Amino acid sequence: MPAPIISIRGLHKWYSGVHALNGINLDIEAGQPIGLVGDNGAGKSTLIKVLSGVELPDSGEIRVEGQLVAIRSPRSAMQLGIETVYQYNSLVPNMSVARNLFIGREPLMASVGGVGVMNQRKMREDSTRAIADVDLHLRSPDTLVAELSGGQRQGVAIARAMYFKSKVLILDEPTNHLSVRETAKVLGFVKGLAAQKVTTILISHNLHHVFVSCERVVAMARGKIVLDKKVAETSIDEIVDVI
């Protein structure tokens, strides 16, 4: 059996007296979509922040494909192939789709010390393709993100993660503030990811969404994992009871 894509051992994190993560052990298997659920303050956001490099853990180990890693910044998480799509969107509204797709990872034609001239043609062409790949149809890569619907924006964020070949995609409440139809669309994007061999971690308040799009569900409460089962072997009622 291959090493889990992400393996967490003994992870602790305190926030000024609050024990946000209390000894988390978790193995995430490649290609198995996992749902992370829990009430507000259960620690799921903290866990995600640690994995995406936004927060540093106080103690514990993280291995990616068997290798011990230190995730010190969002950039180092991305280099390890861990990408995150946030609740309040990880796109800049006043910038075009093409520019958003390549934020922080712009293809450069010439550069000095990491700053240089962007290859805008490549950005436009590749973003058009990347967006089509997740089955999102936008007329032009020059469209401002502000003009897209909430669902389309999450689609662009997911397309970005796919383009950069991330292995693990963390979706932090991706369907908050979306209409029913838009939600269905985003859940559709998430399903499409499994086919492309991307491991997804879906954080959601909505247990129903987790049940339709994940194979395994992990529930957290008070900084600990309180339930970890295959979706087929549990029920919404059981989860509500533990969280």
Place this chain on the structure above:
Amino acid sequence: MKRALKIYLEKPELAGVLLLLVLAAFFELRSNGVFFSYQNVRGVLGLLPEVGAVTIGFAMLMICGEFDLSVGSVFAIMPMSIALMLNNGVPFWPAFAIGVAMCAAIGFLNAFITLRFEIPSFITTLGMLFMVRSLTIVMSGGFPPLLAVDKVPMALFTGFIGGGLFRASFAWFVALVLLASAVMSRTNFGNWISATGGFIEAARSMGIPVMRVKFTCFMMCSILAGLAGTVQVFRLQSPFPNLGESLELQAIAGAVIGGVALTGGVGTVFGAVVGALLIRVIDNGLVLSRIDANWFKFAIGALTVFAVVGNSWLRRTARRIKLEV
């Protein structure tokens, strides 16, 4: 067609450009053709680089989501210290380099205080406005020192190129405009500036070094303000301690008229230049039209409000042109 219209209406600098054209035509008529005469254009273009450079620095800082009220004071302190150093026997180029370094240090301090203590740059730079102004006056003893004109290579700063229409400062200014525009629209650094000011959480989560971006913009803004003040003093040949007072407000007005959003993330270098030029044109046009010069501030004020209202109206109209996205 509809698409082209939409793209143009969405350009943040459009209102400024339209106003500039209208006002230039108006003043040309009112002044019976003096406005576009050789001498007058020569005069307007002589002043533009000074206000223009400050506005460009200010605009880039605003696009990255910060603010610098201290530009007017920095505008005065660099030429003041150069003049004093020249009078104390320091050769020109070392004095100039120290002046630039001092402005960079002020910009660094603005950024450091704002970002380290997480306070609004409005407050930090308001404090800096008073402190730097006070330093300038203390340094000078309250009177403008003599500028050692013979030690300054004037041809490089304010001399007319070949005795013609343009001063050397204008050539530097054109180079600055081209460079700054290229940085904003073609480089990844420009992308980071827009992203940092547009939505800092997204920029940070995508691994953009937002702190470094802001430090750079603060320092660039101060350096440009200092250089602009130095050029003005070399042109006037007297370092007044109160030089550049309320210049920060003109820089804000220029940037905003040119379509830079107060909230950050939106704007162009070209727009800022158009805004700065508009202010120069009004200043000059009022004089030529024999209107009481005290109306200048009224005109700038009205224009600022008008341009912003116009801009948001244009943008809303653009939004309403629905294309399939």
